[in-house]
Amino acid sequence: MRLPLPFLSLLFLPFYLSAAEITVRVGEEKPLTLSLADLELLPHLTVKAADHGGKQAEWTGVPLYQVLQHAGMSFGDTLRGPALAQYVLVTASDGYRAVFALPELDPRCTDDPVLLCETMNGAPLPPETGPLRLVLPRERRHFRWVRQVVSIEVRKAAP
Ligand SMILES: Nc1nc2c(c(=O)[nH]1)N[C@H]1C(S)=C(S)[C@@H](COP(=O)(O)O)O[C@H]1N2
Numbered sequence: 345m346r347l348p349l350p351f352l353s354l355l356f357l358p359f360y361l362s363a364a365e366i367t368v369r370v371g372e373e374k375p376l377t378l379s380l381a382d383l384e385l386l387p388h389l390t391v392k393a394a395d396h397g398g399k400q401a402e403w404t405g406v407p408l409y410q411v412l413q414h415a416g417m418s419f420g421d422t423l424r425g426p427a428l429a430q431y432v433l434v435t436a437s438d439g440y441r442a443v444f445a446l447p448e449l450d451p452r453c454t455d456d457p458v459l460l461c462e463t464m465n466g467a468p469l470p471p472e473t474g475p476l477r478l479v480l481p482r483e484r485r486h487f488r489w490v491r492q493v494v495s496i497e498v499r500k501a502a503p
């Protein structure tokens with residue numbers, strides 16, 4: 345008997361999801377490894393946004409600042425002075441990278457969310473884009489909607 349491909353991929357979905365983890369590093373602190381189960385425990389947000397093809401969808405994920413806070417980054421009052429010369433580097437499994445400034449992620453500075461998403465329209469993201477992808481509902485370009493995120497690092501800009 346031949347099983348149809350969609351069925352087979354569903355069969356492997358639990359393995360694909362359980363293997364998934366990302367590394368989060370804040371400065372010189374010990375890097376943190378977060379699994380999807382760890383991320384599940386952080387606060388989530390659902391937003392409506394059109395993907396690169398223009399199709400509207402509902403995306404659910406953890407605001408990036410919450411992920412960084414969990415790894416020891418402090419937002420709020422302490423985000424000023426020298427702390428503003430730090431940046432966030434997000435890296436994907438294909439080597440694609442995008443940078444954010446901390447105020448772009450801080451809810452005290454902006455209402456535009458940057459989400460690390462696990463689901464679209466209630467379903468886990470497919471392997472080509474997931475298990476984790478950035479979603480920026482208000483950004484007019486999609487180049488920072490990083491697919492297949494594997495690491496998030498807070499670095500200091502070189503002097
Ligand atoms: N990992 C990874 N993410 C990526 C890219 C990429 O090359 N690799 N391209 C970006 C660009 S330029 C765009 S326009 C969108 C395209 O999103 P889509 O694949 O959902 O159409 O993904 C962004 N995220």
Ligand SMILES: [Mo]
Pocket residue numbers: 486487
């Ligand atoms: Mo793009």
